[in-house]
Amino acid sequence: MQQKGAIQIIEWEDLDKRKFYSLGVFMTLTTRATVYPASLIRTRLQVQKGKSLYSGTFDAFCKVLRSEGVFGLYRGFMVNTFTLVAGQAYITTYELVRKYVSHYSPSNTVKSVVAGGAASLVAQTITVPIDVVSQHLMMQGQGEHLTRFKAKPKMILAASKRRLTFGQTLDITMQIFAADGFRGFYRGYVATLLTYIPNSLCFYLLLHDYQLSLLAPSACPHLILQAVAGPMAAATASTITNPMDVVRARVQVEGRSSVIETFKQLLAEEGAWGLTKGLSARIISSTPTSVLIVVGYETLKRLSLRADLVESRHW
Template sequence: MQQNRNIQIIEWEDLDKRKFYSFGVFMTMTIRATVYPATLIRTRLQVQKGKSLYNGTFDAFFKILRAEGVRGLYRGFMVNTFTLISGQAYITTYELVRKYVSNYSKDNTVKSLVAGGAASLVAQTITVPIDVISQQLMMQGQGKHLTRFRVKVKTEADGKTKMAFGQTRNMIAQIFAADGFRGFYRGYVASLLTYIPNSAVWWPFYHFYAEQLSKMAPSDCPHLLLQAMAGPLAAATASTVTNPMDVVRARVQVEGRTSVIETFRHLLAEEGFWGMTKGLSARIISSIPTAIVMVVGYETLKRVSLRPELVDSRHW
């Protein structure tokens, strides 16, 4: 624990690991369920050509809700829950690398940057195949013409179509038949180029904003409140910096492209600079509640997971 900071940071050695992992699974699942609709909307906005289907985040939300119902906002969610594994891998890697780097540097920015990047590398290796499948499922509603694959549908008596059972298994089979095992890692490089910088930027800015807010706030202001405010600020900063690569990543994974550079050039030629901002508002909108829930959940998780002998020695 760094005693010379206004915001106390709970380090890996301060935690009861059994509590940390038990509560962590519940926290991760809650966050995923909360922000999934915004993730789906962001993906559809990034993949559509120009404004061929949706005019923006809120337009997409209401169109999907009207045409596909609440279930439409959660297409691919079940397969996406497997990212619980990558979530646990992420926080474990982050904390362990922070501890390792502290042997060489006590600078919090250095520890946060290196640990954030390393955690993202590990998590994305697990997450990309899940993302590839869930993103294809996300596009099956009104955006079904934007993807190479179509899942089975059945027509009901009133003429409406309904997704058939087993669509995840059907999608996996189609991806494997078209691209083999490599198809599940399509966009892996683009994901690394997006999420490693995003994670590496987010953590230092999170601690920076929390520290700056602590200097402006009254001394009795709860640290958790300051951290809850710092999270969205860091998320908006990181989202803005890395959005161009996120657009490229979505195009590579959904459209089946193979070259990150060619996809980037094609996007610039087709839609210009503003094409790089596609989905940015949805990304920021989704990242703000995500950051609040994640920060409050994660910091609370660490506090309830403190080793018993340390509980009374910490001021929050």
Template sequence: MQQKRNIPIIEWEDLDKRKFYSFGVFMTMSIRATVYPATLIRTRLQVQKGKSLYSGTFDAFFKILKREGVRGLYRGFMVNSFTLISGQAYITTYELVRKYVSNYSSDNTLKSLVAGGSASLVAQSITVPIDVVSQQLMMQGQEGHPTRFQLEAKVREGMSKRMFGQTRDIISQIFAADGFRGFYRGYVASLLTYIPNSAVWWPFYHFYAEQLSKWAPTDCPHLLLQAVAGPLAAATASTVTNPMDVVRARVQVEGRSSIVETFKQLIAEEGAWGMSKGLSARIISSAPTAIVMVVGYETLKKVSLRPELVDSRHW
């Protein structure tokens, strides 16, 4: 176990893998259910033209709640929950790549950067098709929504209580219009968004935790410092990568094929300010997500320690 830093890092070889995966599924699902409304709001803000429907994050929240109810905030959630698979793939890839890079370098920043980027590459390959479908579902029920695909009346009315009725309809429309490639629309944009986001988040997370540990009292719980470092890293990464996230959302929802043309049109229509669309919603969603994820993930690793290591560490 790494001893170099004030806040020890539990590495892959220190874990009981059965506990790690069993508890990890529950943790990941809980996090996604908690932050999904903010994810939906972010998507709608990024896709709308100017401020045609919502003036901001809180305006969107209250309007959706009023017009569509609580269910409106969870449109597409059941489909999106399948990203649980990508979440487990992300965690596994991150830990394994960290272990691999440690054979060549002990620099924690380098290990975190390479592992974070690699984990995102693997996860996005699984996530993008799920995102394409769930984002279309997120936009349903919104007045004048700019999606390419709309639910048929009979599906909206007669199948509203069937969990996957709407999902099947959207999947059928995507496949009929674009074939299998339609489910990977925006894949490159997603990679250009989330690989840098992940690669930036992990080094900043460890950096902020280390800096906080220098200022905090010696008896301050490490978990508290990590819980503060998480949202700081999330805000940093979100700010850096938000322009590409706006482009990604428009490519996937509006069915565009060119990242460059989408970027140019966004600048022409809304100026540089358009690059910040949905940033507050993204930070609002990423900050609590980071807190829950960090506390959950670090706790998960601690309870998943191999038995012989449990009494050897003070947290």
């Protein structure tokens, strides 16, 4: 384990990989289930024209809950769970790149920033096709008029109301393939990379800076310091990258092909204010995510420490 002041940094070679991956899947699934409603609200806010459907995050949450129920907040969640693969790819890439960069730089910040960017590239390459399908499912219900593809709802007579079923995932998938071919599942890939790689770089840079700037007692546990700095870094990174996230959502849901033209049209139609669409929902979703990434991930690594190193832990 690398020593950094009084902090012991657990590196890739210190981990019991079986524990690491099994606990990692649980942590990733828990995170996604927690933040998914905010992600759905964010997508609907970003895609709507002006305030044609919702006036804000709270209004959107209330309207979805009232008209579509709790189920409405989890539209597309089942297909989104396939991104668990991307989550494992992210943490594997992150740790392996950290190990590689350590041969060239001893700085923990440099290792985290480079590894975070590389991990985002790998994870988003896996995630984008799942996100494309998931976002179209998110837009069903109140937002279905804003998307190119509309799922065919099935009647469940026992409930005497419309409910979306898993079969609609296949329905949307086939519609995307019929309209755009395989490339349709990577629509918005460039915009996604331009959103999430800078977001990851900003997050790790700001996380380091905020930890240094916090006026905490020297005896303050490192995890507490991270728990405070994490949400601050996530909120700042989300604010910086939100304009591109709005463009990404519109490219994927509306079927646009040009990032630049989408950006120009957004500015022309809604002005600079349009670039802030869904920001509060994005910050709401990024806060628990950042805590779980920073604190949860650090705890995950501690729980996954190799048996022969357990006695050497001093937290």
